[in-house]
Amino acid sequence: MPSNGFRVEKTLGTGSFGSVVLLTSIYNPSLQFAVKQQRKQTGERNKMQRMEYLIHERLSQVGHENVIKLHARSNDDYYHNLFLDYIDGGELFDKVKQDVGIGQAQAQNYFQQIISGLEYIHGHGFVHRDIKLQNILLTKSNTVKICDFGMAAIWRHKEREALLNKFCGTEVYCAPEMFLKVPHRGPPLDIWSTGIVLFAMLSGAFPWARASKDDRFYQHWINGRLDEARWPKMDDTLLDLFRKLLIDDPKERITIEQIKDHPWFKKDFSKEQKKPMKRSLASDELDSAVSKRAGSLTTLDAKRPRLEPLKKRPQSHSILSSDVSSASEVEQ
Template identity: 40%
Template sequence: MEATAFVEDWLCYDSILGEGAYGEVRLLVHRKTEEKIACKIIDHSRYRDAKTNINREVTLHSMLNHENIIRYFGRRQEPHREYIFLEYASGGELFQLIEPDVGMPSGMAQKFMKHLLNGLSYLHQKGIAHRDIKPENLLIDGNGTLKISDFGLATIFRLKGKERKLDKRCGTKPYLAPEILKSSYFARPADIWSCGIVFVAMLTGELPWTDTSDDNEEFSKWRKNVYISETPWSKLGNTALSLARQILNEVPEKRLTLEQIVKHTWMKFSFGDVIETDQPDGFNSSEAKRCNSMFEAETRNKSETPQVTLSQPVFTFRPTSLNQLITDLKALHSKSSVCFSQPVKNEDVILQFTQSPVTQDNFHNLVKRMTRFYVDCDLEAALETLCSTLDSLHYSWTIDVKGMVTVSTVDSVKNQLIFKVNLLNMDGKILIDFRLSKGCGLEFKKRFLKLKSSLGDIVAKT
């Protein structure tokens, strides 16, 4: 894992935290304090339609300041590229904590549901609809707090007390409320429906349907009340099913409001001790326990990361350091043609690349994922075995000059699914790290488990 000198004492890590419609997100780490922030890099030369959409996203995101919403810190614009600085969530996406076909412990799901509803309530009070609530857009920080992210599809539905209906059909199909596919719709019930799908996914590890169209068989059974023996509903207890039924009411006016959801019996029930970290303890399968050991390895010997609590417009987190990052950014020209420049000053500063190999000391700079494991062989053998396994499973794949493998396939309903595989040398051990690039998180995890099983001969036993 390489780190590039970014500006002053800030390093930009080569590992990608995530990808969006218009670019990628990388990690910035302060060389001395180890403060961390995420940097979304948008290449306007590649995405011609990005500027208008990014401006809208930044405008909305900069208005927000809430514990359950990823913080926006600032932006740096160039003629063809720009950089958006965001809060770093070391726990990764919510779907990483959902075991396919199993889900997660009820206490953990309840905690995350409370966080999600709390953040969404704040958004709606601001008159903003998210319109793409799903586990891939819900991040977990180092304290196990859920944070809503990605405001690329967000919009204002209420201004100066006047509410308007929305008419844009946007979002992710399995999470879309049925009214979105039919006509104009109210923002708040549509967002709440998406929360209901997330609720079911957290408790069962699967999605109830691929879409809410009239010809979808699974959704049709739900509408006709002939679903009780079908999965995922058969996995839910009576109280959880009652809550799901009332959130996923086809009639928006009869759907529970946020205030009513938090008062539901399931939301108030005590499930015992709730895990307050981003480690998925309490899973009831052997696979989840093995994933737990990976999380424990990542956090072992780790110093506590300072909490990022910068709010808008008051700076409360090392204002001199962050101010240096955002206001004094100089030009950086590198072999990979990454260029930072001042919007006013034209002076160029060449900064040197530095390599930062993965060790136990800096392993915590990687986002925590349950989709990685060690192997009992060297890097060359691991790469050869991985690629031959991908061939045997009929996955399309390519490999770049840095050794990152990009895998392309389709999920169970023929939607595109792309994920990246990095092979990292950590203190002499090879770690194979899988990261979702595009598609459904739960479908990605199913592919990961299948690949891990196929690679069983080289997977480290401990």
């Protein structure tokens, strides 16, 4: 990684493919970059790395205030290096108090920014596929920055839409069509994930471990059974939004345009108290025991999956089968 005129301040994070370090200019200390150092891969993983760079490059040509920006790229014998915005306010994950959440006004503000960023991403023909609390960064002024396009894909190219077929992302945030292992559209995946993010922000917990037939709490939801002891108390407007975000049929799922027109999305919270929604005593009792398996969330009996502790947070994963759209197709 080129270091002429820069120094490495610290490591910001590590992952299976490499690490992210903070780089500061020696001559202008206010000039800083978060550099994602990725070990060079071969085969399918190399395609994923090329895809990530391509998407970053395309999205950064114009830029959007709610999407992390790529400033430069470099290569050496062992690493690909992406020079990205350094965001100094941490992850949204760190803002959400476990089993409590944050107030509706703040959650709405973050949600509005996430939707704005996704609208830009989808409008350029890409889908993120790993929207989660950890991939939403915040500036110190609470501006949202969607980051980490390692699982991203192309859903539309030259006005032609392609179906996707790869299972990837983070289980607790994944849409049900992911688990069916059938070709699926891109944008509804991200819409579903924003619904899980919104629920987690408001309650400090997850509604279920995974949106599949073997999760009985998810089955309760799609069968119209709302267990008030497991859901935070919410008004009809908010509940209506959840029912449209978290609908199992992707063809019926709400679109970004419809989200922007929803009453809760447009609601003025300026005159209301900024505090988390009340939880019932039964809900606290239900959350008292949690089981974790293979890096993902699960439940014991009637316990609701909680937000994982920082050191045991849900991890992204991908089964490396090719999507319909590949990096080579886009580069042609």
